[in-house]
Amino acid sequence: MTIDATTLKSIFSDIATAIAADRDRLCALDGVIGDADHGIAMELGFNAARDAVSALGAEADPTTIFNTAAKAFLNAVGASSGPLYATAFMRAGASAKGKSVLSDAEFVEAFRAMAQGIRDRGKAEPGEKTMIDAWVPAADAAASASAQGANAVAAVEAAASAAAEGAEATKAMVAAKGRSARLGDRSIGHVDPGAASAVTVITAIARSLTAAQT
Amino acid sequence: MTIDATTLKSIFSDIATAIAADRDRLCALDGVIGDADHGIAMELGFNAARDAVSALGAEADPTTIFNTAAKAFLNAVGASSGPLYATAFMRAGASAKGKSVLSDAEFVEAFRAMAQGIRDRGKAEPGEKTMIDAWVPAADAAASASAQGANAVAAVEAAASAAAEGAEATKAMVAAKGRSARLGDRSIGHVDPGAASAVTVITAIARSLTAAQT
Amino acid sequence: MKTKKLINDGARAVDEMLVGVLAAHGKHLYAVDGSPRSIVAKDGPRPGKVGLVIGGGSGHEPTFLGFVGKGLADACAVGNVFASPPPDPIIECAKAASGGAGVLFMYGNYAGDVMNFDMATEMLSMDDIKARTVLTTDDVASATRDQKQKRRGVAGNFFIFKAAGAACDRMLSFDDCERIARKANDATYTMGVALAPCSLPQTLRPNFDIGTDEMEIGMGIHGEPGVKRDKLQSADRVVDDMLDRILAEMSPSRGDKVALLVNSLGSTPLMELYIMNRRIAERLADIDVQIHATWVGNYCTSLEMTGASITLHHLDGELQAMLDHPCDCAMFRAG
Amino acid sequence: MKTKKLINDGARAVDEMLVGVLAAHGKHLYAVDGSPRSIVAKDGPRPGKVGLVIGGGSGHEPTFLGFVGKGLADACAVGNVFASPPPDPIIECAKAASGGAGVLFMYGNYAGDVMNFDMATEMLSMDDIKARTVLTTDDVASATRDQKQKRRGVAGNFFIFKAAGAACDRMLSFDDCERIARKANDATYTMGVALAPCSLPQTLRPNFDIGTDEMEIGMGIHGEPGVKRDKLQSADRVVDDMLDRILAEMSPSRGDKVALLVNSLGSTPLMELYIMNRRIAERLADIDVQIHATWVGNYCTSLEMTGASITLHHLDGELQAMLDHPCDCAMFRAG
Ligand SMILES: Nc1ncnc2c1ncn2[C@@H]1O[C@H](COP(=O)(O)OP(=O)(O)O)[C@@H](O)[C@H]1O
């Protein structure tokens, strides 16, 4: 498949819908080990990203779409999620530089760039109980599926399962980055909200790609 | 019977005990149409009065006892009940002036003076939904019983029933004095807390006299 | 279920608070020797000046004792929670505040306060101290317009005391101080709304019941019921309702000036007060009423009650001068 | 069950608050044209002066924007409730505050704030504005002593910003301003305790659960869990526990001076804060530590959270001079 402006825009729109539906659960998760606003931040951010990219013309290239989403997300949110997701989208934009549409492999490459952007911005290592613990295994799964010839849908589906496992695994971790890092052992037993929302985001991307394909 | 310092002191002590037991009900009544503190004020006041008079010697005359109670009550309480009960006791003290003990009739006279003191201080008329609506019928009942030859116990028992009826009647009244006067019709249906506590006070006096008599 | 408070013993709360107040504000305040409930401004009373004594129940902090200081009140008599102080501390305050030119008693119009201050006035006359009383009656909700003298004093105390304190500080005559105090009271209008109760330290029980979606318009600062119980509305609607009642009485002309107080009853945070203020400013701009100065915050509280009040202080040249007169109190500074 | 607030729409609460803030405090504050979340002191920035830009999430009022004014911060970047501001308003604040001598960014040490301010710093370097950052890390409860750099910034911001603002106002060099800011941070120790949660305007749900007889020692100002959950104790015991932790770190010598802040997290009324202050004063007197100045009230809140914090600011001659330096902000005045 080729992933064009229309598909990218619908991806942002589908993420926004999925996150809005998940908002209260994410706030509740953040209430346990953070400040209870993660669902709000994600909803604000993806609504702003969706609105900003949907205002772009049909001729917008992927880089413009990702950069527009980055800026909109960042300015709507601030918080931790703002710079993390904004950097993710900027990196995706950079990886797509010069292309007018994305092939399956290029989309997976952009997806990997997102995970790398979050990692660079937040400087968190896997195991520190952050969204990195969902994004890094997700990016790895997508890359290896793609290397084995999977299309974008299959690769992101593999990413979504890996993210879900990764998020589940944060329960056992002691937070070492972000707001909950001060909890020490008291953070054990609870899923990291940023990892949980990453699952929602990645699953929404997979669904959106599936819908675009058919 | 003759009512001496010991009896008067035990009256103050018995009132304090009765009011302390009734504190929360009085606060709750005041919560409905006032500021929820009437039980606290009455408890503070009668505890202070009890402590102050109990510190007096056995040779203290009734006037000294009443004046001591007045001062102690006033300074412990402030509020509305402070000046009202303090004036009541000062008037009782004035009516007992020069006497070393009180006869039954003199005690009833002091009791009437209390009601008159409350009336003078608060300038409330019967029917304005205040403690006056318990104290005035109580004083009248005591006086007429005494005029018909009743002893102090019987007179104050008559006063207690009259006070209870008077307090019950405040339910139907619209408050025109005190904190609840701003409620207008919304005060209807609720007993005035000051009238309710007057019943407790007067009943305690009757019981205390009965106990002293036997 | 009991409410939670950081106290040691409800019965000692007021006295312990006062020790803490003096520890924090020793530069501004002292207590009369042997009368710990009589709090006096270090830099307030002086010969020839009319003394201003305020007072009332505790639980409204920074009202009353926070307004003791140079340019405002000279002394404050402190009662138990929501209870008038007795005559003794009032008398001690009057003696400390007296500069020989008379003492003005100012406090909210509550039966208990009136009786206690009146007893103090009677006793002071034996000491040759002349005390006059100006009751504050700014609570629009607490009686009809023709019965203004029956109304309660609430957050508007702030402006009324401020005007009187400035008049006293400017060494005006006893008559003028009293006149300005009365004028300030007549020019001050407050409406409050409560969303959730407070609880007394002695009982640790909510002092009124209110539904989880209700508000009480016109609630008194001791939890006395107000003019109506309603479903909670948006901030703009609540402000409109409150302002409509205030403006109907004040009936300002275009170009008139007011001072504005947006006050929290305790738990309502600044964010909500400023959201209210946005609407108030909008409404007053619409009718061309100029806001000379605005205060927003906890000025007259009811312990931890949730809710807010709006006060307008209708200025003329004289009241504006009094408002702008500097003051320096333990918990409030202006000018 | 939803909590009750006087708001119009949770999503618009911060922007509406800011309109209300500017309506009330137009003499002190303005917003950068086209950037309503960038609030600047009218009488702050000037050529040659190091600019002080503070910022952080909303919901802590008067922190942060209340501390913008002459002698304190030049500008404040305002985030959503409990969320760092994005880089754009930070950049606009830096431009407005810049007097050519450098801009100091000061804010609480939270991952979100660090990332957003760092992005702003990178972007500003393209505009030739040099920004340096001093994070506040006064919350003793939030990491062990050897990990002070990991701690959160909480109510102690008040003293730390005050010191830095005074240094900037005195036209000290960029290096000196930064040095004093770091020194003030190192000398500031806060412990908090929470009794009941707040709720976000967007969710209207309590942001943590706590038993009806429990307290959380060391609770963060966004409701982040603290060091322990306990049965609620008397005020004196709670103060002792908090002070013990602070003093163990500060280890003052006899005769040392401190400044003291007893802060409400929102709903805890002045009465309780002063009761706490009574005990604090007693304890510090016992170890011969002198309290140079005390502030008591709502200085760094978490919306309507119930609870309080104690901050000690360990003074030397330089920090004392900074503390005593006058400032005039919309919501705070000193000196
Ligand atoms: N340094 C970091 N690197 C990666 N993710 C982080 C980092 N810091 C925080 N996070 C993520 O951000 C989430 C919280 O986001 P959010 O609630 O929106 O922001 P805030 O903590 O500012 O309120 C955490 O659950 C965690 O997954």
Ligand SMILES: Nc1ncnc2c1ncn2[C@@H]1O[C@H](COP(=O)(O)OP(=O)(O)O)[C@@H](O)[C@H]1O
């Ligand atoms: N003017 C008055 N005359 C007689 N009784 C009064 C008057 N004003 C108030 N009261 C009585 O005082 C009671 C309230 O007392 P209390 O709660 O102790 O004082 P406060 O109203 O100051 O809180 C009322 O229920 C009423 O009976």
Ligand SMILES: [Mg+2]
């Ligand atoms: Mg969060």
Ligand SMILES: [Mg+2]
């Ligand atoms: Mg009462």
Ligand SMILES: [Mg+2]
């Ligand atoms: Mg009372």
Ligand SMILES: [Mg+2]
């Ligand atoms: Mg947050």
